[in-house]
């Protein structure tokens with residue numbers, strides 16, 4: 278059984294008085310196996326953020342099915358959604374989403390605090406993770422005292438501390454300089470090699486070339502995919518660039 282199974286997923290936004298409809302996801306089908314590292318690419322407006330929001334159970338699909346470990350998530354009751362997200366998913370955002378009024382340690386503890394874990398248990402989980410991510414010295418600092426790359430590592434610690442089945446990352450390198458981008462990509466690779474499943478939306482060909490598979494979304498559907506296979510990073514980079522330029526042409530359906 279795949280870790281994530283998305284079937285016939287549709288999302289239509291309807292304006293308040295029903296005058297306008299936008300078919301953001303027209304028919305999305307794909308699966309993600311445990312341990313995969315998948316990037317999602319596509320032009321602006323293709324439906325990537327919509328897809329991520331629906332997968333994250335932050336928004337409801339219009340129809341279709343999303344199974345995470347066999348559990349249908351599109352029909353989970355509102356009252357149970359936050360707990361579901363905390364238990365099963367980890368999030369990494371472009372703008373980090375850290376709370377500036379909490380120090381880094383408390384930001385990382387947040388999902389555990391919400392699950393009523395004891396301080397001692399939280400600390401036991403944090404210490405090896407902070408060490409692995411190279412942020413042990415930053416625990417008492419506040420996010421506004423840290424660089425973008427440091428903040429993103431804190432955000433990754435917050436995502437990983439609950440041992441989620443799936444990390445959903447939305448443009449995680451978008452706010453980072455090239456050195457921090459490289460560090461983050463190496464870190465994602467290490468985390469993935471340690472068994473963590475990652476699904477990442479990105480505009481960056483470089484970021485996507487680190488993934489084991491890239492899905493291309495066009496007009497609200499999965500249009501094409503590339504497997505890394507035994508391609509080098511450079512080979513993957515080229516294959517992604519070629520596909521993107523085909524996608525941007527009107528006759529891209531010949532991919």
Ligand SMILES: Nc1ncnc2c1ncn2[C@@H]1O[C@H](COP(=O)(O)OP(=O)(O)OP(=O)(O)O)[C@@H](O)[C@H]1O
Nearest residue numbers: 290299300301319320321322323324325326327328
């Ligand atoms: N809340 C909303 N209400 C109405 N239409 C929306 C809403 N959110 C997104 N859309 C529309 O749905 C389509 C897909 O948008 P989406 O944000 O998912 O694209 P995207 O691929 O993430 O784009 P980008 O790369 O620019 O972030 C677009 O036409 C967008 O205008």
